[in-house]
Amino acid sequence: MQSTAAEDYVKAIYHHTEWQPEPITPSQLASRLGLANSTVTEMVKKLAAAGLVRHRPYGAVELTDDGRALAVRQVRRHRVVETWLVERHGYDWDEVHDEAEILEHALSDRLLDSIARSLGDPERDPHGDPIPAADGTVRRPDAVLLADAEVGHAGAVVRISDADPAMLRFLAGAGVALDARLTVLGQKPYSGSIQVRSGSTTIDVGPDVAQAIWLAA
Amino acid sequence: MQSTAAEDYVKAIYHHTEWQPEPITPSQLASRLGLANSTVTEMVKKLAAAGLVRHRPYGAVELTDDGRALAVRQVRRHRVVETWLVERHGYDWDEVHDEAEILEHALSDRLLDSIARSLGDPERDPHGDPIPAADGTVRRPDAVLLADAEVGHAGAVVRISDADPAMLRFLAGAGVALDARLTVLGQKPYSGSIQVRSGSTTIDVGPDVAQAIWLAA
DNA sequence: GGCATGATTTCGGTGTGCCGAAATCACAGC
């Protein structure tokens, strides 16, 4: 059991607990992967038999140590590829995900490490997600979700979720990029949106965006 | 019908007629792909239904124009990847084939063309095989198989078959590389081998090698 | 023209990863 499907499953499970620590349910996993619940149930059973995942019937799904190791490896591959596409091939940060999703399964370890080295062994990808080292080491920066940040909090943008390419294009247009310094000004009453200052301009960001941006703590 | 399997089938068919023009039989195709004859019969039927291949029962298999176009595209991808691995990632010419065999199915056209451009749009791969242009144009150099070359013939090595990695290592050790100038000295009686001069040294090459090296005409 | 032979095709079957519909379960609210 080391198919590209298995790689995507463990990566999705890992991803779910990377920035907030709650185990993932089968239906969450199914919707993240775009698959039917029944498909996920069956595959989870196989992953459990292969020792990559722990799962008691009707419960959540958690990675074993082996599963986590495979996931970390896969996350490294994905993010190295995304970084390479942006740095060396002129892709925008909203264009890299789909290509990386395929390529991550097709590169040998040797080639992937060679690409990483040629990029100077970067520690984060174009969206600020940490790139695990070849030995599996992960360093995650201290960060606060913009939605959870207190009024007055100021800090550099450390990570932006790459889940929605359209949002990434919007943010790039609004001047919000990695390392941009943001200050939380406050809530707009009844609007559900947060006012943020970026340089000399003020932006209103809705709840979706506030759930996608992480600031240095 | 545009699966990685289909891509490999049309590539194998194309390959067979690239340097000598005889149509390929199902069993030749099977042995080249490492598959059972029955598997190939079935797949050829599907390829024919998809318009990539012409085939009457019990006959040979030929590419249609569509099939040829797909094959040329695939050959380009394979050879660009091989070149990239050698030029940019320190692979030896006997190490690139397997990695390219997988990667060729995983790169988008955009990324492949970007890689090709970064290499200066090379016209041949590490083994001297011509790399088709993005528009499908192919230029094959005038060449003679060493086995067919007349005594006294002298010319640069233009192509070496990459089918046998061990042979490639042997040849590299013997100083036979792309563009090396060889002179055919003659046959060794009863040995089945051909004497060749490379620079100041003389080499005896057996029939396998003589079938693998092409000299400028 | 008949026949042996090897190539080719047909046939039944496998493993993987997926699906929708039906059955089952956990749990929250009463």
Place this chain on the structure above:
DNA sequence: GCTGTGATTTCGGCACACCGAAATCATGCC
């Protein structure tokens, strides 16, 4: 404690790419 509800699992089935064994065919030789 019962029950309704939504989540989860089970079940039957499909597409793809593959296999070995059995049947069929084309051909070349007598």
